Amino acid sequence: MGVFRWVRRGVDGIVRLADILTRPAADVPNNEQQLQARLTSASLLIWIAAFIAEFVWWVMSGQSFPLTHLLYVMPLLVALYFLSRTRYFLWAGLSSVVGLTALPHLFFYATWSQPHTAITMLVTPARYIILAQLIWLIFPLLLAAMLLPTLWDLVGILFIIHSVWWIPRVLHVPAKEVALLYGLLWGIGGPIWLMAAIQKRHWQRLLSLQNALTEQRDFLQTVINSVDAPFYVIDAQTYEVVLANHRARELGIEQQVSTCYALTHRRTSPCDGLEHPCPLQYVKAHKEPFTVEHIHFTPEGRPYYVEVHGYPILDERGEVRFMIEYSLDITARKKAEEELRKLWRAIEHSAHGIVITDAQGVIEYVNPAFSRTTGYSPEEAIGQTPRLLRSGYHDDAFYEELWRTIKAGQVWHGEFINRRKDGSLYYEEQTIAPVRDQDGRITHFIAVKQDVTERKRLIRELKEAKAQAEQALAFKSALLATISHDLRTPLGAIVGYTDMLQQGVFGPLNEEQKERLDAILSSAHYMRELIAMLLLHAEMESDSLKIERKIVPLRKLLSTVREGLWVLAQKRGLSLEVHMDPDAPEKVYMDPRLLRSVITNLVSNALKFTKEGGVTIRVHRVDDAHWAVAVSDTGVGMGEEERRRIFDPFYTRSHVKMSGAPGLGLGLYIVRSLVERMNGRIEVWSEEGKGSVFTVIFADADTMPPSPTAEAVHPSSPQEVTER
Amino acid sequence: MSTYSALIVEDDVFQTEIFVKAVEAAGFTPVDVASDGQEALDYLQQHTPALVVLDLHLPGALGDDILAYIRREPRLAATRVILATGNPHMADPLQEDSDLVLLKPVSFTQLRDLAMRLRRAIAAERGDPCPD
Numbered sequence: 001m002g003v004f005r006w007v008r009r010g011v012d013g014i015v016r017l018a019d020i021l022t023r024p025a026a027d028v029p030n031n032e033q034q035l036q037a038r039l040t041s042a043s044l045l046i047w048i049a050a051f052i053a054e055f056v057w058w059v060m061s062g063q064s065f066p067l068t069h070l071l072y073v074m075p076l077l078v079a080l081y082f083l084s085r086t087r088y089f090l091w092a093g094l095s096s097v098v099g100l101t102a103l104p105h106l107f108f109y110a111t112w113s114q115p116h117t118a119i120t121m122l123v124t125p126a127r128y129i130i131l132a133q134l135i136w137l138i139f140p141l142l143l144a145a146m147l148l149p150t151l152w153d154l155v156g157i158l159f160i161i162h163s164v165w166w167i168p169r170v171l172h173v174p175a176k177e178v179a180l181l182y183g184l185l186w187g188i189g190g191p192i193w194l195m196a197a198i199q200k201r202h203w204q205r206l207l208s209l210q211n212a213l214t215e216q217r218d219f220l221q222t223v224i225n226s227v228d229a230p231f232y233v234i235d236a237q238t239y240e241v242v243l244a245n246h247r248a249r250e251l252g253i254e255q256q257v258s259t260c261y262a263l264t265h266r267r268t269s270p271c272d273g274l275e276h277p278c279p280l281q282y283v284k285a286h287k288e289p290f291t292v293e294h295i296h297f298t299p300e301g302r303p304y305y306v307e308v309h310g311y312p313i314l315d316e317r318g319e320v321r322f323m324i325e326y327s328l329d330i331t332a333r334k335k336a337e338e339e340l341r342k343l344w345r346a347i348e349h350s351a352h353g354i355v356i357t358d359a360q361g362v363i364e365y366v367n368p369a370f371s372r373t374t375g376y377s378p379e380e381a382i383g384q385t386p387r388l389l390r391s392g393y394h395d396d397a398f399y400e401e402l403w404r405t406i407k408a409g410q411v412w413h414g415e416f417i418n419r420r421k422d423g424s425l426y427y428e429e430q431t432i433a434p435v436r437d438q439d440g441r442i443t444h445f446i447a448v449k450q451d452v453t454e455r456k457r458l459i460r461e462l463k464e465a466k467a468q469a470e471q472a473l474a475f476k477s478a479l480l481a482t483i484s485h486d487l488r489t490p491l492g493a494i495v496g497y498t499d500m501l502q503q504g505v506f507g508p509l510n511e512e513q514k515e516r517l518d519a520i521l522s523s524a525h526y527m528r529e530l531i532a533m534l535l536l537h538a539e540m541e542s543d544s545l546k547i548e549r550k551i552v553p554l555r556k557l558l559s560t561v562r563e564g565l566w567v568l569a570q571k572r573g574l575s576l577e578v579h580m581d582p583d584a585p586e587k588v589y590m591d592p593r594l595l596r597s598v599i600t601n602l603v604s605n606a607l608k609f610t611k612e613g614g615v616t617i618r619v620h621r622v623d624d625a626h627w628a629v630a631v632s633d634t635g636v637g638m639g640e641e642e643r644r645r646i647f648d649p650f651y652t653r654s655h656v657k658m659s660g661a662p663g664l665g666l667g668l669y670i671v672r673s674l675v676e677r678m679n680g681r682i683e684v685w686s687e688e689g690k691g692s693v694f695t696v697i698f699a700d701a702d703t704m705p706p707s708p709t710a711e712a713v714h715p716s717s718p719q720e721v722t723e724r
Numbered sequence: 725m726s727t728y729s730a731l732i733v734e735d736d737v738f739q740t741e742i743f744v745k746a747v748e749a750a751g752f753t754p755v756d757v758a759s760d761g762q763e764a765l766d767y768l769q770q771h772t773p774a775l776v777v778l779d780l781h782l783p784g785a786l787g788d789d790i791l792a793y794i795r796r797e798p799r800l801a802a803t804r805v806i807l808a809t810g811n812p813h814m815a816d817p818l819q820e821d822s823d824l825v826l827l828k829p830v831s832f833t834q835l836r837d838l839a840m841r842l843r844r845a846i847a848a849e850r851g852d853p854c855p856d
Contacts, residue, residue, distance in 0.1 A: 496742030499832035
């Protein structure tokens with residue numbers, strides 16, 4: 001047994017060595033050519049071995065061998081050997097056959113040098129060798145001729161013909177002997193040839209079977225690759241993916257072996273307790289196809305919705321051996337469903353009533369808001385037409401116009417008076433729009449309705465209130481106009497005639513008469529002020545006070561103020577002076593009416609509380625950014641308490657009696673309001689018995705014209721002006 | 725010596741008298757009266773007064789229409805205008821087009837003194853000797 005094992009090992013070793021030595025390069029295309037390359041390599045190896053054996057034998061027998069010959073031939077043979085292992089193996093085979101045929105003495109020098117006849121060749125060792133060489137040479141050529149069609153057949157036949165002609169001449173043996181030699185060769189070569197032919201057919205059949213299998217496999221792979229969704233076959237026992245298409249591989253099959261749970265769930269162990277039933281477990285248990293919606297995970301770990309189909313493949317015992325699984329990405333569908341659900345919820349919970357009818361106007365859907373408004377449940381409304389709600393308040397033309405509009409594909413918007421189920425009427429605002437299919441045909445109408453009964457009531461009330469307010473406003477304006485004109489006109493007569501009487505236009509008066517006329521005039525002037533103040537107050541209260549700014553020459557404005565009041569001052573024996581500091585602004589950008597009212601009020605107030613001396617209006621700078629108008633008097637002055645309350649509305653001063661005219665208590669309140677409207681501020685200095693100073697302060701920034709006009713800011717002529 | 729005629733445009737009779745007397749006292753004569761806007765316009769189409777005292781709040785035509793007419797008419801270029809108004813809102817915008825704006829109530833003395841000042845100015849323009 002030991003010997004047998006050693007022999008087998010030896011054979012195995014030789015076979016393995018032969019396999020290594022004859023293995024063709026990877027780029028030799030197919031099995032058949034690989035086989036041919038191997039044969040060519042093997043032939044060349046045998047040849048090299050024979051050549052070396054001859055050399056060894058020659059040297060051992062003590063004869064001289066030209067070394068140059070060895071160096072010349074050996075590299076050539078080795079090169080041909082290496083060539084035979086590439087895809088150019090045919091050239092190696094062809095070159096060796098041609099070389100050997102043309103120059104046999106070069107390759108078999110030793111044998112060639114012996115005296116030889118065909119017969120002696122058979123009996124002497126040297127001739128055995130050359131015969132063996134020839135057999136070895138011819139054998140692979142024959143083999144090649146069998147394996148390679150046409151060309152090599154031709155080469156082999158040519159070689160044999162040539163040999164029959166050539167060998168007798170070169171070896172100097174009769175042709176008969178050569179033929180005998182060939183007979184001998186064919187005796188050995190024939191069976192080998194036969195075996196090779198059988199072997200070749202067998203190989204060819206194997207090759208075609210293999211090709212068919214490969215084709216079928218490729219076809220199946222192409223088929224499953226064409227399925228544009230992950231498609232794979234899972235081993236029911238091991239959970240391994242044994243077959244997968246391109247899309248499944250994209251999911252992340254990197255190694256040869258992958259499991260279904262690693263592939264689609266990124267897990268390292270079989271799925272268990274997931275919210276979705278595992279299709280494999282179901283299919284294994286029930287042995288029937290199964291479809292389930294699932295969440296799978298991309299290689300990046302992003303979840304996506306899939307619809308998984310599992311189909312069992314049963315073995316001969318009826319057990320589930322494999323499962324075919326394919327999964328469809330239904331994320332888009334899921335999203336669409338989610339959108340639809342959202343829209344549905346929106347419609348269901350809408351505060352507006354929503355009605356969907358078919359193209360003929362038959363109600364197909366109403367939402368809860370509709371039921372709440374009308375009292376009709378969906379069951380009662382569906383199948384009816386919106387006529388259900390008709391109140392009889394609209395004529396046929398109204399409905400015809402509505403239908404004409406929406407049937408023309410336009411949106412109708414309008415108001416209805418409709419009737420509820422309980423018979424009550426309500427106002428409804430509706431927008432009705434056609435719904436079209438892909439071809440543009442109108443398939444439905446959708447109406448969005450809103451009960452506007454309450455809103456209409458509110459609008460009506462609001463309109464009434466507005467009309468009342470407008471009426472009130474108009475009345476107020478009329479009243480103001482009346483006050484400003486109709487009250488002033490008779491006052492004109494009073495003032496005018498009193499003045500004329502005093503001036504002696506109607507004859508001389510006595511002292512008593514003159515004094516009474518003074519009283520009339522004083523009261524009339526006071527009334528004029530009252531009117532002016534009432535107007536301003538009314539304007540401010542009604543927010544209708546408009547500030548109209550323009551460039552105002554301060555000097556002229558102050559003159560006008562003085563003009564209006566100096567008669568009064570004169571009557572009271574008081575001086576009234578206007579004084580402008582050299583650095584005071586000549587022109588300001590303000591509302592002249594408001595500024596004049598402020599100063600006039602302050603001056604007339606000052607005159608009222610001054611017995612002797614006078615009142616001075618002075619314009620001066622406060623600092624780099626502010627200027628002021630100060631109205632100072634030499635009057636009675638005020639105490640601390642009085643000074644604090646002086647700007648309160650309806651506050652009247654304690655010394656009021658001395659002026660002979662009662663105060664309304666609004667003057668200074670209005671003055672301060674006006675000053676604040678003009679972004680200014682007012683300050684008071686006063687000392688009882690010495691007089692008061694009211695200072696109104698404005699910022700240059702607030703009184704500068706919109707475009708920089710140099711003369712409006714800086715006084716053009718810094719001269720001192722005093723008017724008497 | 726040339727004449728200093730005046731026109732008083734005023735609808736209130738008392739006021740009219742006061743205005744007439746004041747203007748006369750200032751040396752204007754003859755002094756004519758129009759009690760509404762239309763009358764005033766008719767008068768102005770035929771006469772060329774040296775002074776017009778105009779109440780802005782008039783029945784018939786608005787005071788500012790009359791003012792616009794005076795300012796438009798070249799014949800009335802030398803005519804001086806004193807406006808009397810009860811509405812302080814109207815006073816300011818019209819200040820530029822008139823020689824004087826008086827806020828009602830207007831006192832006799834005030835109008836007389838102002839009219840006198842205007843008469844002196846007119847006299848100076850005409851080259852008349854100073855009336856006073």
